[in-house]
Amino acid sequence: MPIFNIHHITRYEYDRPVKESTNEIKIYPYQSPDQETLQHDLVITGQPEVQLFQDYWGNKFGSFNxxxxxxKLVIESRLIVRTTAPSQLRINFHGTWQQLEEETAGQLLLLELATPDIVKAQDKIDTITREIQEKTHSAAAAVEYGAEYVFKHFQYIKGITTIETTVDEVLEHKAGVCQDFAHLLLAILRRLHIPCRYVSGYICPNKNGMRGEGATHAWIEAWLPQYGWAGIDPTNNVWVTNNHVKLSVGRHFSDCSPVKGTFKGPARQQLSVFVSVGYEDGHVFEDMNNVNTHQQENDQEVSDGLSVQQ
Structure with missing residues (x-):
């Protein structure tokens, strides 16, 4: 059961004074039998009171002003977490499509997560799903093949997309980062009526070559018949085990954004996100992302921006 020390700093700097910043943070570990929070310290500029809530998806989140x-606004999280999931999952590949239909019948949350979004290039999604249906015999096999398809046919390239990139744009670029691959896999699996959800967190593989190490990461969870929620990471083409730390879940990234909010003022802002992951062997992996945001208009409430997923 590995233990990870995760240091996550979100920093907003403004070229002139701003005021009335209102923010929501989802940087608390998701309550799950697969992980245990040993310590979590949070430091925010001005030491505001943070009110804690639980959202529709079961995520713990904080709200502060x-x-x-x-x-300057700095949100610093220091987390020590132990992952208790096994290093290898025993996925049930025998659960049938009929069993999946029976398990989701009348379950409004699962039915919502199985409902496809509108994609302009639906013919491309349908081509992928037909191939999956032809080559698989169960929901679990379809999820695994879908992740493998994304991994093999789409390039991992940082900087080619943004947090607002759509599935249609990912299909056009045939490239992206973990957030893009998660959204694409969700579109594919929901077309097959498999309930699935977006997951935001960290990947902590400790020098084993996985993509996205050290940064905030994204993957998906799918509901498998006679098993329940199972995570799979299309960026690395692996089932999620004890190398992933989960923060939040939702239908899309917008439900899981680590930090978002508004402020008042005519300022231009600069956003930077630093994440370091420390391992029990003393190794530390660090990642820094700098994002220049657009010019803000005077006295308008505008988005503080979202932590960048890599």
Whole structure:
């Protein structure tokens, strides 16, 4: 059962004073039998009171305000977490499509997560799903093949997409990062009526070559008959085990954004996100992302931006 020390800093800097910053943070470990929070310290500029809630998807999140004039907002999370999931999952590949239909019948949350989104290039999604149906015999096999398809046919390239990139754009680029691959796999599996959800968190593989190490990461979970929720990471083409730390889940990234909010003021902002993962053997992996956001208009409530997924 590995233990990870995760240091996550989200920093907003403004070129002139702003005020009345209102924010929502989802940087608390998801309550799950597969992980245990040993310690979690949170430091925020101005030391505002953080009110804690649970959202529709079961995520713990905090809400806080920084009302005085300021030119910097820093949200620093120091987390020590133990993952208790096995290093290898025993996925049930015998659960039939009929069993999946029976398990989801009348379950409104599962039915919502199985409902496809509108994709302009639906013919491309349908081509992929037909191939999956021809080569698989169960929901679990379809999930595994779908992740493998994304891994093999789409290039992992940082910087080619943004947090607002659509599935249609990913299909056009045939490239992206973990957030893009998660959204694409969700579109594929929901077309097959498999309930599935977006997952935000960290990947902690400790020098084993996985893509996305050290940064905030994204993958998906699918509901498998006679098994329940199973995570799979299309960026690395692996089932999720004890190398992944889960923060939040939802239908899309917008339900899981680690940090989002608004402020008032005519400022231009710069966003940077730093994440380091420390391992029990003393190795530390660090990742820094800098994002320049657009010019803000005077006295408008505008988005503080979202932590960048890599």
């Amino acid at each position: 920084v009302l005085p004039v300021h030119q």
